Amino acid sequence: MSQRNPVGEKGKADNAVEVTNLFKVFGNIKAVQELSFTVKKGETYGLIGPNAAGKTTTLRILATLVKPSAGSAKVFGFDVDKRASEVRKIVSYLPEEAGAYRNLSGREYLQFMADFYAVEEETSKALVNEAVRISGLGDRLRDKVKTYSKGMGRRLLIARALMMKPKLAILDEPTSGLDVVHAYYVRRIICEYVKDHGVTVLLSSHNMLEVEFLCNRLALIDEGRLLGEGTPFELKSRYNASNLEEAFMEATKIG
Amino acid sequence: MVKEIKEMLRDPKILIGMLLMPLIIFPLLGAAMNVSTTAIQQSLKEASMALMDLDGGPMAQSLIVSFRALNVTLLRIYASTVDEALQKTEESNVSALLVIPAGFSQNLTSGLRAELLVYSLFKTMSLSEEAKSSFFGTPIAFYENLLVLNALREAFPNRSPEVVLDPISPRNFVVFRRRAVEVPLAALRGLFMTQSYGFTVVIMMLIISAMQIAATSIAIEKEEKTLETLLTLPVGRLTILTGKLAGSVVVAAAGAAAAMVGVDYYTGSLFSLVPTQGVDLEALGLALSPTASVLLGVTMFVTIVSALALAICVAVFSENVRSAQSIITFLITPVIMPSLILMFADIEILPVPVQVIMYAIPYTHAVLASKAAFIADYFIMLRSIAYISLFTVVILYVAARIFATEKIITARISFGRLSISKRRLPS
Numbered sequence: 001m002s003q004r005n006p007v008g009e010k011g012k013a014d015n016a017v018e019v020t021n022l023f024k025v026f027g028n029i030k031a032v033q034e035l036s037f038t039v040k041k042g043e044t045y046g047l048i049g050p051n052a053a054g055k056t057t058t059l060r061i062l063a064t065l066v067k068p069s070a071g072s073a074k075v076f077g078f079d080v081d082k083r084a085s086e087v088r089k090i091v092s093y094l095p096e097e098a099g100a101y102r103n104l105s106g107r108e109y110l111q112f113m114a115d116f117y118a119v120e121e122e123t124s125k126a127l128v129n130e131a132v133r134i135s136g137l138g139d140r141l142r143d144k145v146k147t148y149s150k151g152m153g154r155r156l157l158i159a160r161a162l163m164m165k166p167k168l169a170i171l172d173e174p175t176s177g178l179d180v181v182h183a184y185y186v187r188r189i190i191c192e193y194v195k196d197h198g199v200t201v202l203l204s205s206h207n208m209l210e211v212e213f214l215c216n217r218l219a220l221i222d223e224g225r226l227l228g229e230g231t232p233f234e235l236k237s238r239y240n241a242s243n244l245e246e247a248f249m250e251a252t253k254i255g
Numbered sequence: 256m257v258k259e260i261k262e263m264l265r266d267p268k269i270l271i272g273m274l275l276m277p278l279i280i281f282p283l284l285g286a287a288m289n290v291s292t293t294a295i296q297q298s299l300k301e302a303s304m305a306l307m308d309l310d311g312g313p314m315a316q317s318l319i320v321s322f323r324a325l326n327v328t329l330l331r332i333y334a335s336t337v338d339e340a341l342q343k344t345e346e347s348n349v350s351a352l353l354v355i356p357a358g359f360s361q362n363l364t365s366g367l368r369a370e371l372l373v374y375s376l377f378k379t380m381s382l383s384e385e386a387k388s389s390f391f392g393t394p395i396a397f398y399e400n401l402l403v404l405n406a407l408r409e410a411f412p413n414r415s416p417e418v419v420l421d422p423i424s425p426r427n428f429v430v431f432r433r434r435a436v437e438v439p440l441a442a443l444r445g446l447f448m449t450q451s452y453g454f455t456v457v458i459m460m461l462i463i464s465a466m467q468i469a470a471t472s473i474a475i476e477k478e479e480k481t482l483e484t485l486l487t488l489p490v491g492r493l494t495i496l497t498g499k500l501a502g503s504v505v506v507a508a509a510g511a512a513a514a515m516v517g518v519d520y521y522t523g524s525l526f527s528l529v530p531t532q533g534v535d536l537e538a539l540g541l542a543l544s545p546t547a548s549v550l551l552g553v554t555m556f557v558t559i560v561s562a563l564a565l566a567i568c569v570a571v572f573s574e575n576v577r578s579a580q581s582i583i584t585f586l587i588t589p590v591i592m593p594s595l596i597l598m599f600a601d602i603e604i605l606p607v608p609v610q611v612i613m614y615a616i617p618y619t620h621a622v623l624a625s626k627a628a629f630i631a632d633y634f635i636m637l638r639s640i641a642y643i644s645l646f647t648v649v650i651l652y653v654a655a656r657i658f659a660t661e662k663i664i665t666a667r668i669s670f671g672r673l674s675i676s677k678r679r680l681p682s
Contacts, residue, residue, distance in 0.1 A: 063487045064487060065486055066661040
């Protein structure tokens with residue numbers, strides 16, 4: 001995998017994400033329990049697990065949308081709860097199955113989003129141009145978002161999430177529901193951004209192939225708890241599995 | 256904010272519901288009323304009657320002369336029976352037949368009551384047909400009056416027959432704020448109807464549409480999950496809230512303007528039937544002063560903002576557009592109740608507990624202010640503005656608090672149990 005950035009053991013200051021003993025409780029439901037993991041700068045880190053494993057909740061906590069019930073989560077040293085506005089300046093979050101404003105054109109949507117990050121018109125223009133390039137949607141950007149297919153919509157949103165070259169991109173199921181062509185395109189863009197712009201990516205996925213292709217390291221999560229963490233190779237050898245799917249099944253048994 | 260306006264105006268539901276509907280529906284309603292009333296008036300102008308004179312005497316002749324003097328076209332019908340005459344009437348496309356029976360002149364001259372037969376030919380059973388047939392009562396009454404006046408003139412040669420007939424002339428004065436103004440009562444009724452219905456309807460529509468817009472705009476964001484993205488952007492939550500509010504205010508204001516124009520046209524045509532001439536609004540102190548206009552504008556503005564903030568607060572708990580709209584429907588009832596009640600009654604005449612509840616609802620004050628505007632009671636207007644503003648500030652504070660917490664993402668109302676519960680656990 002030439003796209004990967006090999007990340008060696010470095011000091012704590014280099015961590016893009018530090019989650020320590022994180023808990024999140026909704027009423028009686030414990031969505032996240034005792035979760036700890038770190039994502040290093042420039043790494044692509046994957047959270048994998050079944051539905052309701054706590055992946056989305058974890059990503060939402062890191063994106064400052066929901067607050068931790070206990071424990072801490074830091075992004076580039078900023079606590080997501082206490083310094084949320086600092087965190088928002090450096091992260092970009094792509095929710096699962098998110099949409100864009102249906103009655104705006106693709107380009108208007110990108111412009112609207114770019115204006116949140118750029119004070120000057122020139123910078124904003126540059127951001128939009130970059131987004132136009134990475135979306136690969138060409139003239140279709142003039143059409144209203146409601147006319148887009150699911151794959152086109154996702155490409156628009158990926159372009160939105162990456163155009164400002166965030167220090168940390170939090171991508172929830174970036175390719176779920178996409179056909180091979182669109183999914184391949186989206187994965188390629190993610191790789192490009194990690195490699196060329198040093199963006200750190202934290203993503204969640206059900207797709208083990210995708211995870212193996214994209215991620216330097218990953219965390220197996222179930223019922224809000226961490227089952228195991230490591231490179232895809234390490235996890236496969238730890239659970240004596242031929243692929244990540246088997247490794248995950250083994251891990252849930254043991255967990 | 257510009258995006259809010261763009262997004263909303265491009266949403267056909269909002270565009271049609273907010274702007275086009277009031278702009279089109281109300282003038283259409285008004286136009287429909289105008290068309291039908293003008294049609295009736297037109298048909299009356301062209302009133303013609305078939306006449307079958309079986310009397311042939313001098314009184315029948317004078318009746319015919321008086322009808323002609325009133326511009327009623329008479330079509331002479333010669334037939335042996337009334338049935339035949341009716342058939343001829345129908346064939347000649349005239350809607351009424353007047354039969355002067357034999358002995359008409361003799362009865363009248365010998366001091367007996369005479370009969371006149373009016374046959375109205377109804378093509379359909381409608382109000383306009385009824386209006387046509389009752390119209391022919393007027394020339395008959397006119398002629399009758401003529402006979403009465405003649406008789407009086409003969410009986411009291413030294414006195415004016417009009418005075419004999421109607422010796423007392425009452426004059427109506429309306430004393431309002433210690434100023435007495437002579438006003439025909441019917442005219443006053445028309446004026447009050449315009450005021451209490453026209454403005455109240457506008458206020459109600461304004462509140463309802465503003466709430467629906469704001470709730471929909473939040474619910475769409477939740478449904479499309481654009482809100483999640485928006486809340487992770489490097490921009491203050493208060494800025495997002497203000498943007499939503501500002502966008503909705505602009506669209507709602509445009510809607511209000513559309514409604515105003517529409518309602519004005521509508522009430523204009525509705526109340527054109529009620530005589531309002533002869534009422535000196537200035538003399539009564541009922542004209543809208545510039546200060547009152549400005550205060551009324553301010554009242555409208557704070558009312559819209561408060562309704563918007565309220566709708567946003569509530570819409571936060573909805574999962575999608577449909578549930579947001581159901582919640583708003585629930586909310587609309589208490590909001591428009593004061594307007595409905597105040598349309599028919601003044602707040603002072605209500606039982607005290609109802610008054611207390613009414614005064615607690617901020618939208619009561621919007622209606623009170625609109626009524627106060629016409630009597631230049633600035634104290635009531637300022638009090639209304641203050642109360643609505645206070646309420647708005649509280650609601651805005653609550654809205655801002657909700658926006659600042661994770662509730663905006665996780666909370667929702669479960670209609671099944673009618674309780675506020677947490678959202679289904681995300682994966």
